[in-house]
Each structure stands twice: as structure tokens, then as C-alpha cells.
Amino acid sequence: MEQYPINLDLKNKKVLIVGGGKVASRKLKRLLTTAAEIKLVSPCLTDSIAAQKDKIDYYQRKFVIKDLTDCFLVIVATNKPEVNKRIGQLALERNILANIVDNPELSTFTLPGLVKRGDLLLTVATGGNLPALSKQIVQKLASEFGNEYEDFLVLMSEIRPVVLNKIEDEQKRRTIFRKLADDKIINLLGKQKEKGLAEIKKILPQSILKELNLSNKIKERKQ
Ligand SMILES: C[C@@]1(CC(=O)O)C2=NC(=C\c3[nH]c(c(CCC(=O)O)c3CC(=O)O)Cc3[nH]c(c(CC(=O)O)c3CCC(=O)O)/C=C3\N/C(=C\2)[C@@H](CCC(=O)O)[C@]3(C)CC(=O)O)/[C@H]1CCC(=O)O
Ligand SMILES: NC(=O)c1ccc[n+]([C@@H]2O[C@H](COP(=O)([O-])OP(=O)(O)OC[C@H]3O[C@@H](n4cnc5c(N)ncnc54)[C@H](O)[C@@H]3O)[C@@H](O)[C@H]2O)c1
Numbered sequence: 498m499e500q501y502p503i504n505l506d507l508k509n510k511k512v513l514i515v516g517g518g519k520v521a522s523r524k525l526k527r528l529l530t531t532a533a534e535i536k537l538v539s540p541c542l543t544d545s546i547a548a549q550k551d552k553i554d555y556y557q558r559k560f561v562i563k564d565l566t567d568c569f570l571v572i573v574a575t576n577k578p579e580v581n582k583r584i585g586q587l588a589l590e591r592n593i594l595a596n597i598v599d600n601p602e603l604s605t606f607t608l609p610g611l612v613k614r615g616d617l618l619l620t621v622a623t624g625g626n627l628p629a630l631s632k633q634i635v636q637k638l639a640s641e642f643g644n645e646y647e648d649f650l651v652l653m654s655e656i657r658p659v660v661l662n663k664i665e666d667e668q669k670r671r672t673i674f675r676k677l678a679d680d681k682i683i684n685l686l687g688k689q690k691e692k693g694l695a696e697i698k699k700i701l702p703q704s705i706l707k708e709l710n711l712s713n714k715i716k717e718r719k720q
Contacts, residue, residue: 507570508531511567513572514571515564515571516573524574526545542555570594570595609622610628610634612639614646621634621638649686660673663704
């Protein structure tokens with residue numbers, strides 16, 4: 498059966514990580530970009546997790562069943578397959594979303610490779626067949642999709658609501674949105690900000706432009 502891709506909002510959700518090794522460290526890094534309440538249980542920690550201890554609830558011990566209380570999601574990443582399997586089973590019995598890092602079959606979800614540019618999110622998965630390929634494709638995408646996509650989407654967060662509000666004709670709106678979704682414009686914005694902005698302005702009717710002040714919306718980046 499196919500997996501179901503989903504972007505979770507973890508605000509105020511209790512998330513548990515079991516294990517404090519290399520894999521737990523990678524999974525924690527991404528979780529720290531969310532608003533989850535993170536608890537981590539492990540006798541040992543990598544230096545990278547130790548450096549983030551103030552951002553999580555850390556318990557220096559082995560997993561105990563009580564750790565799953567009120568848990569919304571768990572990542573099980575010890576180096577002991579039998580321990581991981583047992584915790585995975587306990588989580589599933591409790592309807593807790595579970596990623597068992599050495600046991601995709603027992604997991605309710607797996608984690609894709611990821612490129613994030615502001616609000617642009619690109620994810621890559623191989624159905625668990627070759628995570629190293631996901632990593633390689635992520636590197637390709639990361640070099641193709643730069644920070645100009647973040648800047649462009651900041652502009653669109655200003656422009657789109659005004660277009661939706663001011664232009665009643667759905668067909669006209671659609672034409673504008675499709676013209677804006679142009680990688681040539683986005684790349685130009687990355688290389689020559691003012692020229693990119695000028696191209697965007699060419700697409701927008703005057704009635705929209707006078708509602709906006711786009712020039713100061715893009716962050717100055719060091720070249
Ligand atoms: C994409 C990424 C996201 C992330 O974890 O953040 C991710 N693995 C990454 C890297 C990576 N994983 C592994 C290596 C070292 C070996 C190697 O090089 O192959 C490296 C490379 C490295 O560490 O450098 C080994 C490995 N992976 C899994 C197992 C267990 C098994 O298969 O049973 C084993 C041990 C098997 C063995 O020893 O061979 C399982 C999973 N790994 C997944 C995701 C899920 C499927 C994603 C997909 O469908 O592609 C899934 C099913 C479950 C999950 O973890 O959610 C991340 C790239 C991040 C980046 O972009 O940097
Ligand atoms: N899914 C992936 O992306 C991926 C990638 C590489 C490896 N793996 C698999 O992930 C597993 C972990 O790999 P690693 O490199 O992080 O291992 P590691 O040896 O670096 O870390 C294991 C951690 O688990 C902790 N631990 C052991 N028993 C525990 C218990 N009962 N309760 C709580 N914590 C406990 C240890 O203290 C240690 O911090 C391995 O089985 C490996 O095959 C998965």
C-alpha cells in the first residue's frame with residue numbers, strides 16, 4: 498500500500514525520542530525547527546544533542562513504558578533492534594505515531610529527505626529502498642533551489658491575498674498566478690533583485706501595485 502505524505506503541525510504536541518546517538522541527533526535537529534515539546538530519553542548523548550539539552554526535556558536513563566504517557570509521536574532510535582521493536586509495538590498499541598529507525602515495517606511513518614527554503618518545502622523518499630539516494634537527490638535539489646525561492650514566496654505572501662481580494666474574475670486571477678509561477682523570474686530575483694521585481698510588477702495590474710510596497714520585503718543577503 499502507498500504511504501500518505503503529510504505535513505504535521507507539532508505545536509503543543511509531546512514528542513518523544515528514544516536514543517541519543519547519531520540517528521537520534523539528525524531526527525532531533527529537524528524536530529527542533531518545530532514547536533513540539535520534545536522529551537529525549539537515553540543513557541548516552543552525542544555532543545550535538547548535549548549542546549541542545551536546554552531546548553528539550555532530557556532524561557539520562559533507559560526507556561521506561563511511562564515515557565509514552567500523553568505522547569503524540571515517538572521516534573525510536575536506539576542501537577538495539579529488540580528494544581526498538583518492543584517500544585514500536587507499545588507505541589502502536591497506544592495509537593502513538595511511531596518512527597522506528599531500523600524497522601520501517603513497524604513504523605507508522607518514515608521521514609523523507611528535505612530541502613527547505615522559507616515556505617518552500619521539497620521532500621524526497623525512496624520507499625525506504627535506498628535512503629542514501631534520497632540524500633543524494635536532496636543535495637541536487639538544494640543546489641538547484643536557492644534562497645531566491647524563499648524571497649519569492651515572501652513576496653507572494655504579500656501579493657496573492659491582494660490579488661484574491663481585488664480581482665473578482667477567477668480566470669484573470671488564474672492568468673496572473675500562472676504568470677507569476679515562473680522560474681525565470683525567480684532566478685532573476687536571486688541574481689538581480691530589482692530586475693526580478695520589475696518582471697513581477699509587469700504582471701500585476703496598477704490597481705494591485707498601488708496596494709503594495711514590494712521593494713522592502715526581501716531580506717538583504719550577503720553575496
Ligand atoms: C532521508 C533520511 C531522512 C532523515 O533521516 O532525516 C533518511 N535516512 C537518511 C540517511 C541515511 N539513512 C541510512 C544512512 C547510512 C547508510 C547509507 O548510507 O545508506 C544514511 C546516510 C547518512 O546517515 O549519511 C541508513 C538507514 N536508513 C534506514 C535504515 C533502516 C532500514 O532500512 O531498515 C538504515 C540502516 C540500514 C543500513 O544500515 O543500511 C531507514 C530509513 N531512513 C529514512 C530516511 C527512511 C526512508 C527514507 C526513504 O524512503 O528514502 C527510513 C525508512 C526510516 C526513517 O528513518 O524515517 C536521511 C537523509 C538525510 C539527508 O538528506 O542528509
Ligand atoms: N533511519 C535512519 O535514517 C538510520 C540511519 C542509520 C542507521 N540507522 C539505524 O539506527 C539505529 C541507531 O543508530 P545510531 O547510529 O544512532 O546508534 P548509536 O549507537 O550512535 O546510538 C544509540 C543510542 O541509543 C541509546 N540507547 C541504547 N539503549 C537504550 C534504551 N534502552 N533506552 C534509551 N536509549 C538507549 C544509546 O545510549 C545511544 O545514545 C541503528 O539500529 C542503525 O542501524 C537508521
